[in-house]
Amino acid sequence: MKIIQVAGRSNSGKTTFIKKLIPELKKIGPVGVIKHLGDHDYCLEDGKDTTQFFEAGADMTTGIDGEKTVCTMHHTDLDTLLKMYADNGIHFAVIEGYKQRRYAKIVIGSLEIDRCVMKDPTTEEVIGALHLFDDYK
DSSP: OEEEEEEESTTSSHHHHHHHHHHHHHTTSOEEEEEOOTTOOOOOOTTOHHHHHHHTTOSEEEEEOSSOEEEEESOOOHHHHHHHHHHTTOSEEEEEOOTTSSSOEEEESSOOOTTEEEESOOHHHHHHTGGGSEEOO
C-alpha cells in the first residue's frame, strides 16, 4: 500500500486536491482517505443507536445502510488505521494532515515541511511519481 500524505495550511486546497486525486488513483486500485481533524471534533448524531453504542464503550460501532458502512472506533492512532487499510486491500492510503509524520508529502500552498516530495502538483504529476511515496510496512 502506498501512503500519499497531503499537507498544507488551513484552507490551502488540500481537500479539493484530494477529491481530484481519488478518481485517478481508483483507476489503479482501491483508495482510502484518513483525515486528521486536528482541533475539530467529529460530531456523532445525538440519540442514534450507533452513537449510543459508541458512548456505552463499544470499541467499534458500525452502521450499514443500502449505500455505505460507517464505523466509529475509540482508536485514535494513525498506525492502527493504516494497518486496517492494508489488511482490507487498500492500495493507496491518502492522509490529509498529520504534518509531523515521517511519510513523503505533497504540500499544497506555502507550507515549508520535511519530506516534501511534490509542491502544488497536478494529479497527473502525482500518478507519474507514485514511486516517490512510501510503501506501508
